[in-house]
Amino acid sequence: MIEYSLIFLAGVAGSWHCVGMCGGFACALGSDPRGRAATLGRQLTYNLGRVTTYCFIGGLVGFLATGLGTSGADAPPTSGAQRILAITSGLLMVFIGLQFLGWLRRSHGLPRTGFGGQLLARALRDLLRAPGPAAPLAFGVFNGFLPCPLVYAFAAQAAASGGALPGLLVMLAFGLGTFPAMLLMGGLGGWLSRAGQVPGGILPLRWRQRGVAFAGAFIVLLGLITFARGIVPMGGHLHAL
């Protein structure tokens, strides 16, 4: 369980990154005129949609990755394919974590015209303005698919987790970790827009940078654990940590 707690904490730390990007969405979804409970409902629906997507990604990659090995579900990585997967995922996580720490330059080639991206952006824009209780849920679902290095890192871990359930749990822990900051942003949304503030601007930049660096450290740590599970012969005990 320690591993999931670590992931949860990484999610909490990483949400300082989210505040900048997705926090804006939470603000934009705004408050419901029918009162605080309705606002909370709106924000919770949005986050539910977002976390469902994360869980889906986690469960799916976990399941697909199990197909690589002959071992059953949730077993220690014994097959060669599983080991290679754990090593690659671990390295990928360390790489992303180091980028968060600012020790590595971001070099991922971002698509120049990004057709899919533009499409996603337009879809989200249309949803953001749509009325009704279903729109935040749909918005959250699509939001979850936005390209995000944090999600990539944990999806990598989910892939190496050895099954649909652990994969799902990895992403669930991460998703729940992002809840506090996102809900806070959603609650502050109305107040912020009245004050004419940029969502990312309310928190001192240094705090946010520290939060992001913190998340990076967590990801590096988790990446090393995943990596170790691919290397250490009796990797199982690390998993039971």
Place this chain on the structure above:
Amino acid sequence: MSAAASTPVLCSHCLLPIRGYGHERQVQGEDHPFCCYGCCLAFQVARGEGEESEAAWLLIRLGIGAFLAMNIMLFSLLLYSGTFEQADAEVRQVVHLVLWVLATPALLILGWPLFQETWRAATARRLTSATLISLGAGMAYAYSALAVVMGGSEVYFDTATMLLLLFTLGRYLEASGRARAMRDLAPMLAAEREGVTVVDGGTEMRIPAREVTIGTLALVRPGERIALDGVVVEGSSHVDEAVITGESRPVAKGPGVAVLSGSINHDGALLIRSTGPGTATRWARIARSVRQALAQQSHAQRLADRIAAGFVPVVLVLAGLTILFWAQRTSFDEALLTGLAVLVVACPCGLGLAGALATTLGIGRLARRGCLVRGGQVVEELSGVRVVAFDKTGTLTSGATCVTGIETDGTPADEVLRVAAGLERSSEHPVARAVVKAATQRRVSPALVRPARAVPGRGILGEVAGQPVAVGSGAWFAEIGWQVPVGLVGGAHRLEAAGDSLIYVGWAGQVRGVLALGDALLPEARATVQAVRGMGLHTVLLTGDRAEAADRIAAEVGVNACEAGLPPESKQAALARWRGRRGPVAMIGDGLNDAPVLAAADVGIAVGSATDLARETAEIVLPEGGLRLLPWVIGLSWAVRRTIITNLLWAFGYNSIGLALAVSGHLQPILAAVLMAGSSLLVVANSLRLERFADLSDGSRPVDASAFERRALRHRTRPRGSTPQPAA
């Protein structure tokens, strides 16, 4: 965090400093740095404009459907991976029930539009791809529901919902891809709907271009499209007239200068007074032509449609047989899944797009350079052309008489020209105008002549400073008894041999010089012909002119073959001959004198003639002075054909391989749905590559319209030289 020492660049969206390579993107005309692609997208979401409630409604349905389908999928994955294996059968029953509860609304939300489409098609006795998907999803759902009620061991709600979700998603992406393909075409179709800002005594009002009348005063801001023909009243700017002239170099415009509807105003606001009704502009005519062209399907598309229509019933039968076959060998569950996979993977969606999208993109690309085609099939026919026949006068040559050479007896050529121009100055004859023009070009001021006698068609006699001077034909000089000096006879013969007509110039009883008059080659003629030859096409010059003149032009431009002295009927015979010898022939003419010849060619191409394709015998019309566009147009038609072929190969090959895998039981239905959605997306992506087909380069600068606009915005203040005029 040492990098933060210098002022860091902040991400426009999340305001975090950008380390290393950021991501720069233009959003609404401004450059914004972003720390990551996600922020770039999010920024566009937040800043974008346009409220499309219908799109939003569709997306909400898709989002809710995805939410339900993902939950179903998660539970199913847990079932598959044996998470509930230890639990007793009751727990499994509960999970199955939960799946059923989730799948029912998902089926209705995602499937409803497809069921409706299936029903509509069925009442019209047709089967479409929606039929296949509806049937597949419905079957999976009904079977699973039955299994829950009967206490069966396996349910396939995940298959039912994922099929619908993936199909819907594929359609959505495909539709967006098409919308993107149309994005550049849209302004070509909207000529009469384009808004015009009318200025009327201090008030501004937006009206559609079709309501513009003569004298309407309109304001066009930088970056806007000029939607009316008119004259600049106030302001100065550079405009891009590519849509009309095919020339994407900016042209300077100031007060008193005419502007054309359809051009894009770059850097300054212009106040324009309309000179014609908004429905009669060339751009409006282009828009009508493009609209008609798009309505005409290409041969390939018609064929693909016919195949696709026959495909669906075959697939239905095949799926039925597959289920029967496998039901006898394995469990009914597996047989059913195999049958579903067959239904899904064989969906011929990509086939319907293969030709239409590529042709449309091609027509759009051409239209943006002012090149009009009659329909999709023309692009296809042009790509199959093996011989390109050129008309001479007005196509390779300017069609206007000009001075092409001067021979003298030793007198300076300028002196001869000075006298000739002086004599011809008062005449309106084309030859006379050509002489005066030549003098002007060489900066020779015509001599002051007191005219004495003019014999129409023969020559003119006059007086310069009391001395008799004359200009005219050789026969005229023989008539008045002036001698041709021996030194000039050779030169005159040389000029005559080149196929030009000659005029003699003389004074004081003697001929002093000979001017050759002919049809001047267009400056781009040689490069164009060479480029066409370089593409491996046979080039032919067909002309009604004398052989000498034709041979000179043929040698200068370097065509493969030249046939001269052909009356129009013989030109048609020549075309037939070349067609028999080498294959399909394209004929390029001015569309005025050679209309029947253009009509007789496999592809008739008119340069700069009537803009109304409906009244034109040619299938392709290039803009005025657009001969140089020819190689690009042919190249584009090749690219379109390549795209169609790869699309069709892909769609067919993919479907066949997928079908073989599915029938043999090697494909999961969900995987089949992923493959099927991927197939049509790949067709869209492959077609969109046409967007990247190199645009024509004007001068040294590679032309990229968007890049250019960006540059123009950035260097708004820098003056730019006007277009260099081609030397006559």
